[in-house]
Amino acid sequence: MFVEIFPKLVNLLASLAVGTAFLLIARRDLRGQVRLFAAQSFFVSILAGVIAVFARSAELFAVALGLALLKVFIIPAILNRAVSRIGLQRAVAPYLGAPAALFVSGVLVALAFYVMAPITASNPLPTADAVPVAFAGVLIGAFITVIRRRALTQILGFLMLENGIFLLALLATYGVPFIVEIGVFLDVLVAVLIMEVFIYRIKENFDSIEVGEMGRLKG
């Protein structure tokens, strides 16, 4: 019974995770955006847990727990602190409006299915059908960093991209070795901490965290 619904469950959770990325594009207030990231991480860690049970892998289960702790609680908390420290509640308008951005994201999803078709076809795992969805998550995450004006919202795009990569590894091979996963977790945590501090410093020094300002550095 579990074996039958397992692929469907995997597809559902992966789609939910990517769906939150779509919502992130549409949403303007910063705390809401952070919540969306936490939601995505929640779906991803549930998915990891489900796969861990299915594959009977204690390691993967530990990874799922670690992921939930780190990305559902710790990182959102850090980001929320950053939001309150810079004292901004709403994101400025991105380079691309929500309708156009959603359209491009749709195109990216189609592209992900096109690109990943050979891999889906050749992969024997029951989770293989969801691989294109995960890859769409990667592309959308990257796309969010492209259209966002502010460093903080770009970080959210980066984190979603990172979630997408984790998802991809999870679905295509049931996750990379434990030690690598732990390394990546630490990397992300440190990256977020550093970026949080940097954003605050940049704000302090330049009175703005708009990355467009960096164009003035050009000689």
Next chain:
Amino acid sequence: MTINEALMLNLLAGMLSSFGAGAIGALLCARWPRAARVVGHTFALLGALLALGLGLAGLAGGTVSVSIAQVLPIGGVALGVDRLSAFFILVIAVAAVPSAIYALGYTREYEGRYSLAGMGAALNLFLASMSLVVMARNALTFLALWEAMSLASYFLVMTERDDRETERAGWLYFVMTHAGFACLLVGFLLLSHATGSMEFAGWQAGAAAVTGTTRNLVFILLAVGFGSKAGVIPLHIWLPQAHPAAPSHVSALMSGVMIKLGIYGLVRVGFDWLSGGPAWWGGALLLVAAISAVLGVLYALVEHDLKRLLAYHSVENIGIILFGVGGGMLFQTYHLPALAGLALIAGLYHTLNHAVFKSLLFMGAGAVLHATHTRNMEEMGGLIKRMPQTAVFFLIGSVAIAALPPFNGFISEWLTFQSLLLSFQIPDKAVNLTFALSVAALALTSGLAAACFIKAFGISFLALPRSEHAESAREVGFSMRAAMALLAVACLVLGVAPFTVLKFLSKTTSELLGATPDMQFTWNRIVTGGSFATVSPLWIAVALAALLASIPITLRVFRANTARRYYETWGCGRAVQTARFEYTATSFANPFKRVFSVLYRPVKELAIEFHPESRFFVRTISYSNEARSIFDDAIYGPLNRMLRSFAQRVRLLQSGNVNVYLLYILVALVVLLVIAR
């Protein structure tokens, strides 16, 4: 005498640990400039002395080979010493020992102004990488050490980095040295690919199978790469910028030693790795040699910056060395290994000699700079009274570089002449003509070099001081004078007793060419080409000394009035004599400027401002007569403009907007994925 390998290994290890201790020690003493200066330079001196031992032991027949596989990929670190390596280690050490002694005193005035820790570390690293690069036995080891040497010398050039001119010089040096490095890299990879080996021994074994375009391409790339380090014209432009900008002991090392490693590379390419090639290789080297020698000395003649003048002389002397190397390659093409050996000996001997007298001259110039705080000769003058010992040392260096007996320049230039003249044994009229023209070029160069050093010594040291700086100059400290004295003695010894070096050199070239050179020598004479020419350096020295001694003796014999009398110099009837009436460096150079105006393309400017009431009263006259570099105008200018306009176009991509850069990444990823599917 046999030298066992353990001794060689100990010398090598000792040398490396001294340089290492010097570099680390200097950095540890970063907070105490005086300690950093003493520690850095003392260990450099120790390392240089051990390098001297290593070079001598290697020349006496000692060999060593070390390989450590783990440090570098593709073959690891592989070091080895043969006689050619040992000879160049000797050349490095001969300049490095006095340089380290000199630097102890010279860098005293840098305390508190520039980082002596950085300087000490870079100097040790520079000396270590130079000594090691000639021992490299595979491509990657060589390239890594070559780059380390370039970077260390770059940091040394940039010592006085707050000076705008230094910054420009450093930048130019950086660009030129890396352009050369790129050529070497491509050449090495081509040769490795063609022979299927990254080891130098493999290159030598497989070189015969490399033919046609690849062989020529490898030669051209390596010749350009090594030529840019050697500073041959037209790749010389960094020398006259970088040498004056560096601290003087570093100029001495760069000019005396580092550029010689370009010669080392050329000798390796021509006689070892590729072992011989078509006649045009040697012919091209002879042509480059002639151009470098003649143009180098001509540019030096019109230069009034003392250190820059010396830098141009390095270009000239590299040309003279290349006469030997290029001639040797031609002899080898025509299967005359005995003559090839003679030509190569001439080139290598001049390499050693130039290392000695050019270091001496740069140190002399450094002493003058130290005392007067100017490099402009027009502001010197009268220094012989104020710095008599420095003046004597500089004079010895000048006589040596002008190739006059009894000093060392004479011997090596004589050998070069002899080897070029013996080219009549080659049965090819075109090649004979090339050699004849080379002889003419070398003769012209020697004459012009002598003229140039009359100017350099005469304007700087003789007559009345031309500025207050020169007026208040004082003799420099003991360590600086000791270093110069060492080198001056070396000039004399190498000029009077050349057999000491020739013994080693003939073994070196025999090892390289597999045939004994066409030369016999004893402690007092050298015979080349069977009985083609003979010279007795010792008797020339004795005759000159006797001639000099005969002047006071004759005066005494004829009871001439030898009491000292003090008179004014002839003053054209003027009542007072000031330094403004003196002959200047500009006026000395002017006849040459006129004769060779095609080359200098001087831009003359004469502006006279008259008194408004009458044209008979002149308020000011300003005259300038600058020489322009045809290389800047014809080669580097257009190249620079091309590069700039290309860069302008590429800059469109660089919007400065982070989002756009991220977009590039995303688009590149998507496009690649779609293509790869």
